Amino acid sequence: MSTCAPSGPAGAGDVLDVLGVGFGPSNLGLAIALAEHNDAAGAGGRRLSARFLERQPRFGWHRGMLIDDATMRISYLKDLVTLRNPTSPFSFLSYLHDRGRLVDFINYGSSMPSRLEFHDYLEWAASSFASQVDYGCEVVAVEPEVGADGTVEVLTVVVRSAAGEVRHRARNVVVATGLTPLLPPRVAAGERIWHSRDLLHRAPAAAGTAPERVAVVGAGQSAAEVADFLHRTFPAAEVCAIFSRYGYSPADDSPFANRIFDPGAVDDFFDATDDAKQRILGYHANTNYSVVDPELITDLYRRHYHERVAGTERLRILNLTRVGDVVETEDRVELALESVVDGSRDVVSVDLVVFATGYRSSDPLRLLPALAGTCRRDPAGRLRIGRDYRVETDPELRAGVYVQGATEHSHGISSTLLSNVAVRAGEIVASIATPAAIATAPVDGNRADLAELRGAR
Ligand code: FAD
Secondary structure, eight states, rough: OEEEEOOSSSSOEOOOOOOOEOSSSSHHHHHHHHHHHHEEEETTTTTOOEEEESSSSSOOSGGGGGGGTTSSSSSSSSSTTTTTOOTTSSSEEEEEEEEHHHHHHHHHHOOOBBBHHHHHHHHHHHHHHHHGESSEEEEEEEEEETHHHHOEEEEEEEEEEEETTEEEESEEEEEEEOOOOOOTTTTOOSSEEEEEEHHHHHEEEEEEEEOSSOOOOSSSHHHHHHHHHHHOOOOOOOEEEESSSOOOBBOOOOHHHHGGGGHHHHHHHHHHHHHHHHHHHOOOOOOOOBBBBBHHHHHHHHHHHHHHHTOOOOEEEEEEEEEEEEEEOOOOOEEOOOOOOTEEEEEEEEEEEEEEOOOOOOGHHHHHHHTTTTTTTTTTBBBBTTTBBBOOTTTTOOOOOOOOOOOSHHHHHHGGSSSSHHHHHHHHHHHOOOHHHHSSSSSOOOHHHHHHHHHHH
């Protein structure tokens, strides 16, 4: 594993073919696809050099939510590689074989491993790329190196780390910075006010304080998992599950609806009109947003019911309820609650509250202010992104800026998920590996080029 070290002023260092910002599953998938591309290229072919910058001190995939018995919401076959290259040595099956658990996993009888096991798989795959990743490095900006003729062939990536400012130079930058946690307006995280992403980082300290009443706000998968976790972890505490819906709703993972995550669905979505895109997202929001695994719903309901029978109700469901002001005092949090039904108000005092209120994709433009005038936007101000995930830019910007994750508006609902990581990584490598095709493409013509690239592979 490498760490950041000041590399002197940009201009001095080597120019990489690919610089990945963030090293979560998306750019890990890209690292594998690049390695496989280089292997296939052999000694004579065009090999691509790459480096990845990750702000965490080591590889980690949503560590704060690695609840012991939480399971993946996706088949193990949608790992980092299988849909692109079923013979890859980086498949989940190869990992199981390496760990000596292949037969045991078959007997386990489910295609959905636990999140802990999938995390171990991701870490196992990431360990092969340790020499290509600088951990503890936060990218703060991507800047153009403007040539004498006004064109930009190279980008400088500026990094903040414990070692100071570091600059890297690259012909292509792939931004895959994941999700940013969302709290309701006017709510700030604090000692007793957490976002669900920090659950496991904060809960051990709270366990020693024997909380009497805790709350979780939200009705999605994370909210239900947090309610379940708090209920098990604090056996003397009342757990208030607060949400404005009537009840937890099941995630639709039935086979026809699940096709929305297929690689081919990206083509359909990309080619659709803006109006059709909105409708598709609306029709199938319940495959991913504000929905819960049906087994977990049943489990929570049974627990709630049995407690009522026994007269020991600890899991309290405050449905049709909105949270207003949230005030943290020295040893409590006061939550102002409002009924969705009649607007009546109440205040509940808790030891701590967890907001499982979701995420939004981190905005790539945050890192690209110096390129903002060059990157094209749609009428809603969002980046225009080609089918090959390359940001559409003015022609002077010849260096490539690619985005993984923050493409739901252009590539559909699987953008922020794992389903398409393997195939997308291959598409990005194909685009980068054929610069002539990209450089000569009309700015709005990336869609057609990718089809050619696919044919050429
Ligand atoms: P991330 O995993 O978020 O990785 C982005 C990385 O970039 C992070 O490591 C971050 O530290 C780093 N980074 C950010 N900014 C910078 C910067 N400026 N400089 C350097 N590094 C930076 N999806 C599924 O399909 N199935 C599931 O079962 C599933 N379970 C989930 C469970 C939870 C609790 C959560 C929160 C999400 C889940 N998801 C799931 C969706 C999730 O988005 C994907 O699993 C996956 O994390 C996407 O990978 P990524 O690499 O794009 O983003």
